[in-house]
Amino acid sequence: MIAFIIRRVLQAVVVMLVISLVVFAIKNQFGDPVRDLVGERVTPEERQQIADKMGLNDPFFVQYGRFVKNAVTQGDLGRSFLYNKPNLEVIANHAPATIELVLGTALIIIVLSLPLGVYCALKPRSWLSRFTMSFSTLGVSMPVFLTAILLIYLFAVHWRILPSYGRGETVDLFGNGIWMTGLLTVDGLKHLILPCISLSTLMLPLFIRLIRSEMMEVLETEYIKYAWAKGLSPRRVWLVHAFKNTLLPVITVFGVQIGIMFAFTLLTELVFQWPGMGFMFLEAVNRADLSLLIAYLVVVAALFVVVNTVVDILYGFINPTVRITGTK
Amino acid sequence: MPSLLEVRDLEVKFALRSGNIKAIDGVSFQLDPGERMGLVGESGAGKSVTGFAIINLISKPGFISRGSIHFEGKEISAYSFEKMRKIRGNRISMIFQDPMMTLNPVYTIGFQMIETLRAHRDMSKSEARAIALEKLKLVQMPSPEKRLDQYPHELSGGMRQRIIIAISLLADPAIIIADEPTTALDVTIQAEIMDLLQELCEKQKMGLILITHDLGVVSQVTEKIAVMYAGKIIEYGPTETVVHHPVHPYTIGLIGSIPGSIEPGRDLKQIPGMMPTLTNIPPGCAFNPRCELAADICTRQTPVLEEKQNGIMAACHMK
Ligand SMILES: Nc1ncnc2c1ncn2[C@@H]1O[C@H](COP(=O)(O)OP(=O)(O)OP(=O)(O)O)[C@@H](O)[C@H]1O
Ligand code: SF4
Ligand SMILES: [Mg+2]
Numbered sequence: 001m002i003a004f005i006i007r008r009v010l011q012a013v014v015v016m017l018v019i020s021l022v023v024f025a026i027k028n029q030f031g032d033p034v035r036d037l038v039g040e041r042v043t044p045e046e047r048q049q050i051a052d053k054m055g056l057n058d059p060f061f062v063q064y065g066r067f068v069k070n071a072v073t074q075g076d077l078g079r080s081f082l083y084n085k086p087n088l089e090v091i092a093n094h095a096p097a098t099i100e101l102v103l104g105t106a107l108i109i110i111v112l113s114l115p116l117g118v119y120c121a122l123k124p125r126s127w128l129s130r131f132t133m134s135f136s137t138l139g140v141s142m143p144v145f146l147t148a149i150l151l152i153y154l155f156a157v158h159w160r161i162l163p164s165y166g167r168g169e170t171v172d173l174f175g176n177g178i179w180m181t182g183l184l185t186v187d188g189l190k191h192l193i194l195p196c197i198s199l200s201t202l203m204l205p206l207f208i209r210l211i212r213s214e215m216m217e218v219l220e221t222e223y224i225k226y227a228w229a230k231g232l233s234p235r236r237v238w239l240v241h242a243f244k245n246t247l248l249p250v251i252t253v254f255g256v257q258i259g260i261m262f263a264f265t266l267l268t269e270l271v272f273q274w275p276g277m278g279f280m281f282l283e284a285v286n287r288a289d290l291s292l293l294i295a296y297l298v299v300v301a302a303l304f305v306v307v308n309t310v311v312d313i314l315y316g317f318i319n320p321t322v323r324i325t326g327t328k
Numbered sequence: 329m330p331s332l333l334e335v336r337d338l339e340v341k342f343a344l345r346s347g348n349i350k351a352i353d354g355v356s357f358q359l360d361p362g363e364r365m366g367l368v369g370e371s372g373a374g375k376s377v378t379g380f381a382i383i384n385l386i387s388k389p390g391f392i393s394r395g396s397i398h399f400e401g402k403e404i405s406a407y408s409f410e411k412m413r414k415i416r417g418n419r420i421s422m423i424f425q426d427p428m429m430t431l432n433p434v435y436t437i438g439f440q441m442i443e444t445l446r447a448h449r450d451m452s453k454s455e456a457r458a459i460a461l462e463k464l465k466l467v468q469m470p471s472p473e474k475r476l477d478q479y480p481h482e483l484s485g486g487m488r489q490r491i492i493i494a495i496s497l498l499a500d501p502a503i504i505i506a507d508e509p510t511t512a513l514d515v516t517i518q519a520e521i522m523d524l525l526q527e528l529c530e531k532q533k534m535g536l537i538l539i540t541h542d543l544g545v546v547s548q549v550t551e552k553i554a555v556m557y558a559g560k561i562i563e564y565g566p567t568e569t570v571v572h573h574p575v576h577p578y579t580i581g582l583i584g585s586i587p588g589s590i591e592p593g594r595d596l597k598q599i600p601g602m603m604p605t606l607t608n609i610p611p612g613c614a615f616n617p618r619c620e621l622a623a624d625i626c627t628r629q630t631p632v633l634e635e636k637q638n639g640i641m642a643a644c645h646m647k
Contacts, residue, residue: 223430226431230443231416232413233447244434320433320434
């Protein structure tokens, strides 16, 4: 198991290196760090001097090595001229909002898709299954911003029971100003509801369908038929034998999708004026803050890789087949 | 002595979109305590469906549409789910064809054995574990203790089939239904597993319904044979007699022209032509398009299973 974890983490590191290389190449190609630093009003000679001093004329891989070293040892991902702060700090200020949004959404997806997917597989002809399946078709085909606007109209404008923008009241989670959380106040939680629902409409139907079809497939297997032949109770056959085998492929997809979701918050954050990384990204695009954009890409990629690695390791714990090949 | 299992006039249908098709048509047989019966016939004859019908586990959309199944004197074919559940894996066990697919890949052998016992007996995990271990020893499993904590994929096909046999023995059943228990295994392992199964049935006085294509195995292991064709039993009698002096033209074709040379591993002979699919069974005797003896009456009237010479039952107009 330990060998499996180590291998999986090494894989993640390699992936991060490749991503950083690509990102760095882009930055190298299009970026203008001198302008980011001192603006347009310097003479070409001064520019050249500054570039020399910053090592911008060094060979590509020397620069890349420095980039990685700074990023890893000092968490230095460059400076944002828009915010006039280190990029990482800007991102760190916006990350909690996005992470909490994704967490809330993931929670909604898990809590709803598991029972609904399993139920739809077990009782495909019941009215609840039919309703769920048609509703999920609707959910998949509806664009996120439309869902969001509809939700805002109903809950915020028409019934006036939920707020429609911002994070509401936040408190300092660790007492050091790094993580402002909305999870601990009623107002913050209220503000989370609509954005999370609208973000979940994208993937919830997908997961209900995935769990349903995986479960149906598992129910047809020989080992399930054998479980019946052994005289086990329906609860045991469904929830012990079929469920775990259903879950295995679902967990993998879940990991990937939650990772992807960090990139998908963009639209939701825009509609709900959610001060997260997606919102920050749009601002950076607007103001052509390339340095910040690059840093954002690195961070989102890192989040994606971390989520995937954690999920894969979790998967290894559940699936005995993986564990064995991992220790060999 | 009342028989242990008595299947009478069993009919199984599958509800397809195009209408109901009859897969089993009026099958009757009985099994005495400790008796071993072979169920043979070409692919699609209805052997597996018959086996599963006994424990009411026909795959959807199949259902028992007629007939009765008496087990230990009680008619069980219309039992509620819960009453039937208490028979499955407890009084009547099944062994499936492919041991690679039969065990759940994500649970240990011990887990899958213990849960079976605890589904039928009120006992603690450690008590169940002790019985599981005892049964693993009974099937001559090497290092049985270690197996309990292993996962199915860590074991070979032969070992897994031993495990399945051990599982089927857990609750000391009255009958084991084995559906081609060795077809998926290496030839060298096949004989081992069959010998084991036969020995266990004899020693523990268990009834056995052995579904197989292997004539050699049937003649070695069983005491009587039912030959199936297109959902019907067309010949039924003591193994000795059926194998050496078959009556029905189909059985004669299956066994071949040289009776007496039946050794293990010998498959049923190929008969020219194909068994009809269930949707276009010819009128009269279903075998008539392939039968050399077929006469006029064979296309008009369905022959019934009746006693012929030397105690064999057969369904044929010409014998
Ligand atoms: N799930 C099902 N749906 C529809 N028809 C089925 C189903 N299962 C079995 N049948 C029908 O029942 C017939 C008998 O099937 P069965 O599995 O009993 O054959 P068998 O004698 O066991 O053959 P084999 O030697 O290949 O195992 C088949 O010809 C098939 O048409
Ligand atoms: S009834 Fe007729 S067709 Fe059928 S087996 Fe006998 S002789 Fe052949
Ligand atoms: Mg079969």
